[in-house]
Amino acid sequence: MNTTSQPVIVAEKLDLTFQTNDGPVQALRDVNLTINKGDFVSFIGPSGCGKTTFLRVVAALEHPTGGQISVNGMTPDEARRARAYGYVFQAAGLYPWRTIEKNIMLPLEIMGYSSDEQAEHVDRVLKMVDLEGFGKKYPWQLSGGMQQRASIARALAFDAGILLMDEPFGALDEIVRDHLNEQLLALWDRTGMTVGFVTHSIPEAVYLSTRIVVMSPRPGRITDVIESTLPRERPLDIRDTPEFLEIAHRVREGLRAGHAYDD
Amino acid sequence: MNTTSQPVIVAEKLDLTFQTNDGPVQALRDVNLTINKGDFVSFIGPSGCGKTTFLRVVAALEHPTGGQISVNGMTPDEARRARAYGYVFQAAGLYPWRTIEKNIMLPLEIMGYSSDEQAEHVDRVLKMVDLEGFGKKYPWQLSGGMQQRASIARALAFDAGILLMDEPFGALDEIVRDHLNEQLLALWDRTGMTVGFVTHSIPEAVYLSTRIVVMSPRPGRITDVIESTLPRERPLDIRDTPEFLEIAHRVREGLRAGHAYDD
Amino acid sequence: ADDVTLQLKWVTQAQFAGYYVALDQGFYEEEGLNVTIKPGGPDIAPAQVIAGGGADVVLDWMPSALASREKGLPLVNIAQPFKSSGMMLTCWKDTGIEKPEDLKDKTIGVWFFGNEYPFLSWMSSLGIPTDGSEGGVTVLKQGFNVDPLLQRQADCISTMTYNEYWQVLDAGVTPEELITFKYEDQGVATLEDGIYVMEENLADPEFEDKMVRFVRASMKGWKWAEENSDDAAMIVLDNDETGAQTETHQKRMMGEIAKLTAGSNGALDEADYQRTVDTLLGGGSDPVITKEPEGAWTHQITDKALN
Amino acid sequence: MTDATMTAPARSTGFGRAVRGTWNAVFPVVVVVSVIFAIWYAACVPMNIKAALDQAERDGVIVNPAGATARDRRDMSAIGLAFKNPEQAGDTFVQERPRLPAPHQVARELWKTTGDMVLRGKAFSKRSLLYHAWVTLSATVLGFAMGTVGGVALAVGIVHSRVMNMSVMPWAIASQTIPILAIAPMIIVVLNSIGITGLIPKAMISAYLSFFPVTVGMVKGLRSPDGMQLDLLKTYSASQGETFWKLRLPSSMPYFFTSMKIGMAASLVGAIVGEMPTGAVAGLGARLLAGSYYGQTIQIWAALFSAAILAAVLVGVIGALQRMTLKKMGMVR
Amino acid sequence: MNEGWIVGALAALLAASYVNIQVANSEGRDQAISRFFVPVLFGISLLVLWQGIVRGFNVPGVILPAPSDIWARFLASTSILWQDFVQTFVKGALSGYVMGAFAAFATALLVDRSDFLRRGILPVGNFMAALPIVGIAPILVMWFGFDWQSKAAVVVVMVFFPILVNTVEGLRATDMMQRDLMQTYAASYWQSLLKLRLPAAMPFIFNGLKVATTLALIGAIVAEFFGSPIRGMGFRISTEVGRLALDMVWAEILVAAIAGSAFYGAVALLESFVTFWHPSQRRSR
Numbered sequence A, B: 001m002n003t004t005s006q007p008v009i010v011a012e013k014l015d016l017t018f019q020t021n022d023g024p025v026q027a028l029r030d031v032n033l034t035i036n037k038g039d040f041v042s043f044i045g046p047s048g049c050g051k052t053t054f055l056r057v058v059a060a061l062e063h064p065t066g067g068q069i070s071v072n073g074m075t076p077d078e079a080r081r082a083r084a085y086g087y088v089f090q091a092a093g094l095y096p097w098r099t100i101e102k103n104i105m106l107p108l109e110i111m112g113y114s115s116d117e118q119a120e121h122v123d124r125v126l127k128m129v130d131l132e133g134f135g136k137k138y139p140w141q142l143s144g145g146m147q148q149r150a151s152i153a154r155a156l157a158f159d160a161g162i163l164l165m166d167e168p169f170g171a172l173d174e175i176v177r178d179h180l181n182e183q184l185l186a187l188w189d190r191t192g193m194t195v196g197f198v199t200h201s202i203p204e205a206v207y208l209s210t211r212i213v214v215m216s217p218r219p220g221r222i223t224d225v226i227e228s229t230l231p232r233e234r235p236l237d238i239r240d241t242p243e244f245l246e247i248a249h250r251v252r253e254g255l256r257a258g259h260a261y262d263d
Numbered sequence C: 001a002d003d004v005t006l007q008l009k010w011v012t013q014a015q016f017a018g019y020y021v022a023l024d025q026g027f028y029e030e031e032g033l034n035v036t037i038k039p040g041g042p043d044i045a046p047a048q049v050i051a052g053g054g055a056d057v058v059l060d061w062m063p064s065a066l067a068s069r070e071k072g073l074p075l076v077n078i079a080q081p082f083k084s085s086g087m088m089l090t091c092w093k094d095t096g097i098e099k100p101e102d103l104k105d106k107t108i109g110v111w112f113f114g115n116e117y118p119f120l121s122w123m124s125s126l127g128i129p130t131d132g133s134e135g136g137v138t139v140l141k142q143g144f145n146v147d148p149l150l151q152r153q154a155d156c157i158s159t160m161t162y163n164e165y166w167q168v169l170d171a172g173v174t175p176e177e178l179i180t181f182k183y184e185d186q187g188v189a190t191l192e193d194g195i196y197v198m199e200e201n202l203a204d205p206e207f208e209d210k211m212v213r214f215v216r217a218s219m220k221g222w223k224w225a226e227e228n229s230d231d232a233a234m235i236v237l238d239n240d241e242t243g244a245q246t247e248t249h250q251k252r253m254m255g256e257i258a259k260l261t262a263g264s265n266g267a268l269d270e271a272d273y274q275r276t277v278d279t280l281l282g283g284g285s286d287p288v289i290t291k292e293p294e295g296a297w298t299h300q301i302t303d304k305a306l307n
Numbered sequence D: 001m002t003d004a005t006m007t008a009p010a011r012s013t014g015f016g017r018a019v020r021g022t023w024n025a026v027f028p029v030v031v032v033v034s035v036i037f038a039i040w041y042a043a044c045v046p047m048n049i050k051a052a053l054d055q056a057e058r059d060g061v062i063v064n065p066a067g068a069t070a071r072d073r074r075d076m077s078a079i080g081l082a083f084k085n086p087e088q089a090g091d092t093f094v095q096e097r098p099r100l101p102a103p104h105q106v107a108r109e110l111w112k113t114t115g116d117m118v119l120r121g122k123a124f125s126k127r128s129l130l131y132h133a134w135v136t137l138s139a140t141v142l143g144f145a146m147g148t149v150g151g152v153a154l155a156v157g158i159v160h161s162r163v164m165n166m167s168v169m170p171w172a173i174a175s176q177t178i179p180i181l182a183i184a185p186m187i188i189v190v191l192n193s194i195g196i197t198g199l200i201p202k203a204m205i206s207a208y209l210s211f212f213p214v215t216v217g218m219v220k221g222l223r224s225p226d227g228m229q230l231d232l233l234k235t236y237s238a239s240q241g242e243t244f245w246k247l248r249l250p251s252s253m254p255y256f257f258t259s260m261k262i263g264m265a266a267s268l269v270g271a272i273v274g275e276m277p278t279g280a281v282a283g284l285g286a287r288l289l290a291g292s293y294y295g296q297t298i299q300i301w302a303a304l305f306s307a308a309i310l311a312a313v314l315v316g317v318i319g320a321l322q323r324m325t326l327k328k329m330g331m332v333r
Numbered sequence E: 001m002n003e004g005w006i007v008g009a010l011a012a013l014l015a016a017s018y019v020n021i022q023v024a025n026s027e028g029r030d031q032a033i034s035r036f037f038v039p040v041l042f043g044i045s046l047l048v049l050w051q052g053i054v055r056g057f058n059v060p061g062v063i064l065p066a067p068s069d070i071w072a073r074f075l076a077s078t079s080i081l082w083q084d085f086v087q088t089f090v091k092g093a094l095s096g097y098v099m100g101a102f103a104a105f106a107t108a109l110l111v112d113r114s115d116f117l118r119r120g121i122l123p124v125g126n127f128m129a130a131l132p133i134v135g136i137a138p139i140l141v142m143w144f145g146f147d148w149q150s151k152a153a154v155v156v157v158m159v160f161f162p163i164l165v166n167t168v169e170g171l172r173a174t175d176m177m178q179r180d181l182m183q184t185y186a187a188s189y190w191q192s193l194l195k196l197r198l199p200a201a202m203p204f205i206f207n208g209l210k211v212a213t214t215l216a217l218i219g220a221i222v223a224e225f226f227g228s229p230i231r232g233m234g235f236r237i238s239t240e241v242g243r244l245a246l247d248m249v250w251a252e253i254l255v256a257a258i259a260g261s262a263f264y265g266a267v268a269l270l271e272s273f274v275t276f277w278h279p280s281q282r283r284s285r
């Protein structure tokens, strides 16, 4: 359990403005954030506040128009080339011409794992997301929730130091979600990786995170960063403790501040 | 308000089997359910348990392979032709060549409303979902959440006796969701319409419904029907009452029974 | 005035000067005829046009007309303004060809589309196979122009004395570089550019009368054209809608054409006819016509028109 | 609404952006075209060298390799001959009937038969390509209109009638394997024999070639609404007609324009082909053929390019219509 | 005129339509047998109508021969037809198709690597694609000779642009997220080409390949009009029209239609294997 304070992602005065036909859109403004090794940081905020954009900047899929960002002491692009990231997108995005198994193997093939290793990794992650026996199916033969789980498995199949997840559990029902939350926490605990996690669910954010970043739109910015006081060891029923409810309440207050209706 | 016990939707021994390349899929088996006028019935259950399918059968978009179903004493098809339904799909499904306003007008045009009435209805529902001022925009100029709200507005724009909603709030963040939940309850209360509502969120189901139907997959069937003991009048903080938590607990238990992992 | 539609065998050029002159000089009008001249082209089979009712009278080469007759389309020659054949084979001298027998093993461009019959008859009379077998000639379906010769894709090509031959010279080739074989000289000439109508129409006195007047006026046109060669060429040029013909070429062509029409008053010479038929029947293994045709020509019109 | 959407980009992006946008579109084309011209000029030398040498020899010049006859040179490599006779390279760009005319020869011919004609007030004389382009254009447009109407009607039938879908589609595909270009002359004769003459037969060949892409595109387009969009209208109990006007037709618009572009190009080819068996008296096809009869390569190339330019203009017009319509419909972002 | 034939033909057409409507609306309409039966019956009824019109109106054989005559000629001339088929289809069309497809494919990969090239070459390509074949064919015959090589060259020119345009479009058809995924793996150009963009482009590429099948055959046939050896489908068609042997002309057209449809069908079959995953290939609803 290495909770050393080694910074992994450091953003300073980050700005990102999209040029669109209707004029510029400030997706991120003056974002300052340091994420340390082993942190589990959740991002929460209304639609359009820049959560996805921030994750994309970290993964070098988008380039900031101002400010600084470093990942593992490198630029995000160098980190990407060093294969530092696992990324789970908001939609499953499986390749329809590959079976589930082959989809999960995709990053392994690209990163040059041996075929034995590939098979082994695939088995391990398929079990983790409860999809044993579905490896040989094609994506369209699975329900939306199962596809989403397969895409999570794909991101977990290789050992990335940084896992970025964009609303990975949005399409899942509560029970499956609870189950995957537990699995994810266990994995995080075991591997000590750094996680950036976008969600719309306050309980989920509180249950999973060491830190919760609350964002607000137009322009997209960080309005609050809440440190969790919960222990690392978190059974599901920790969600009924007053401490949990207290943090959830703070998050909700922070969120509400970003919305228009004050009723 | 009118809580007479007049049955609106009556399903008896409903069966629906899809023939697919991989063999038959039992999407619904032996479903028995009576929904009375003015009921607000939520459907909850794991992915693939037949929630969408059941709603589609009610709306005559799918035909059962066995059993009986009547709507307002007619077949679903007749009810459809009598324009009994408003339907909100799992995805927004706005027509990209129509502005938001025009999208909402679509059912009104088809049902032959006068243009004055059309304008009036559009204004009313746009306000209801907090989209005033966006009527002239095209769908792609709105965020996903706003599109989803527009599609809800479209279903509310005409006076259907039965409102069927398939995970309408799935793509929205918690604050917006709370707000729309309140709005929806108020509307339901005012109009006395009958609502069928699919959700993955236990608190949402409990907060909104007079009855919660828990389903379970392979084959899709009803495993539990929970009557809500909550009053019709429901402020948001009713969610912290023991009564609420008790019902939520029952739903969670019912749901968990339908899942594989017993941890 | 009576309407008559004439389908030419080829595009507007001095080859058809007589008809354009008759039209231009009002000879048709004098006979009370309202004549429409339809230009032809590489894909137009006059026989098919007349069968489809697209023309009352057509110009065709006799081999092709006789072949059509055997196919069940009863064409009848009612007049023959062209006395001699303008067909020849034009070869590069440097290929070593000096006499017809040297054509063996050479590549020769031939016009098809019903114009191949004279060539096939000639070859079979020489005993040279054309089917690609040993000791024969390699036959190419020549396109519309003389490029195959100029590009040396063929050793010889078919040319008309009045047209393609001059195009070869226009391209800068000197006559000394070439050797030509006229079908007339080889004794295998077949009749060209005759006037044909459908047999069943001839029984109709009204139609017969129309044709009498048509042939009379046309022959008047031809004689005018022979005498006023340059003016005739200009009349042709005025009637060319493509705008692609040139004055020098048409004037020269008219001069050559006059040599071919000289000696014909319009009436078919039976001896010429018989020679054509014999040539075609002598077609060896794949004769153009299999039996002596009957009723393929008549003097019924020319007798009335010219006397 | 229309005005606002039409002017919006210009207002917010400014003139500079528009110019830069045009430049970005044009510059690569200019570069590619220049490269093509360079290759073209270079290719003229070996392509035309043999004729140039033959001519030079006739004029008394001694060409390399000395002693070889024209017959011998036929079998030699053209590139080799070009290197051995650099003095004759210049002759390859000025021949009257080259195998490959040089770009400036084609350009001069084009100018002579278009712009120059206009300057001399003979824009619509028989020797003007404008006149011939106009003749071709009228058959193209008529045929295109017939083909588009027919193609759309067939597509509507196929989408709405199961029998038509099952029975017609395979034959529509088979119909395109018939070499209509090859039998166009016969078609003209057949149509003539039942009394159809003039512009119509040509237009019918155009229509035959253009209906297929339109049908295929429109069937795709009319079927492009997804299940949910269709189900939505079902819940409103909309009629087939309403479904067609409010959903199928609008969603098919992008497909419609794309297939119209293909159909227009096909229609032009049809018109050109159709001109030949009508006596090839007027039109770009007639020009192509006339050039061909007399081995006027430069004239062929000029007619060829005017046909391509005409096609580009027609397709461009449809493209502009497409942008206008889709913008009006809010489907361009 | 012979009314019996016309009435009979119309009756046959109506009867066939009736049967087809019944089959198309029956339970078993999605079975392979009905998919085969309905279009075949429709085609046969058209042939019967044709026969009826020709016989009924006594249309001369030099204008339009009856299907029965065409069939008789077809059976009597199989060896010539086969020789023409080999010359035009196998040597001209097929070889040109393969060369054109490879060239287009290679160009597409090249163009795809550089945005500059794409913006430069595609408009020029579209312009060149509009050059009418009837103008190109004589030039190519002049350049490449009379045999099949010039026909193949015409076919190359005809099929090149549809395949190029479709392939380029296909290579750009991946959605953003799919490409981003490859980015996060730091996949190389070739990795992302092989594993993502080529498979995703396949439906588009096959669209181009299918269009090109019919173009290839037509191109090879028409090119023969401008000069050819004395065999080949185009040669035969143009020659036999001049000889008024219209039954032979139509027998060649029959061969062209069969060969063209079979070619198209073969490519479509290959497509269904390669792009089995594409929604248009999965008939479920």
Ligand SMILES: Nc1ncnc2c1ncn2[C@@H]1O[C@H](COP(=O)(O)OP(=O)(O)OP(=O)(O)O)[C@@H](O)[C@H]1O
Pocket (backbone or CB within 6 Å): A018, A019, A020, A025, A026, A027, A046, A047, A048, A049, A050, A051, A052, A053, A054, A220, B143, B144, B145
């Ligand atoms: N490629 C782009 N071009 C222009 N604007 C963009 C682009 N991507 C995002 N935006 C805008 O940037 C803002 C932030 O978007 P982002 O996707 O990061 O929001 P989000 O917080 O992920 O929202 P959600 O919860 O709906 O996924 C939005 O206003 C969005 O419209």
Ligand SMILES: Nc1ncnc2c1ncn2[C@@H]1O[C@H](COP(=O)(O)OP(=O)(O)OP(=O)(O)O)[C@@H](O)[C@H]1O
Pocket (backbone or CB within 6 Å): A143, A144, A145, B018, B019, B020, B025, B026, B027, B046, B047, B048, B049, B050, B051, B052, B053, B054, B220, E284
């Ligand atoms: N058109 C169809 N053809 C074949 N199978 C289908 C079809 N529609 C649904 N199914 C199957 O029927 C079952 C029930 O599907 P349904 O969409 O009703 O589930 P759901 O409860 O709405 O799931 P989710 O929460 O993921 O939306 C699933 O196994 C699904 O795969």
Ligand SMILES: Cc1ncc(C[n+]2csc(CCO)c2C)c(N)n1
Pocket (backbone or CB within 6 Å): C009, C010, C015, C042, C111, C112, C113, C115, C142, C143, C144, C160, C163, C164
């Ligand atoms: C495809 C084609 N077929 C036939 C001829 C022959 N032909 C018929 S009439 C005539 C007189 C022309 O000067 C000629 C030569 C040709 N040239 N091109």
Ligand SMILES: [Mg+2]
Pocket (backbone or CB within 6 Å): A051, A052, A053, A090, A166
């Ligand atoms: Mg997002």
Ligand SMILES: [Mg+2]
Pocket (backbone or CB within 6 Å): B051, B052, B053, B090, B166
């Ligand atoms: Mg569902």
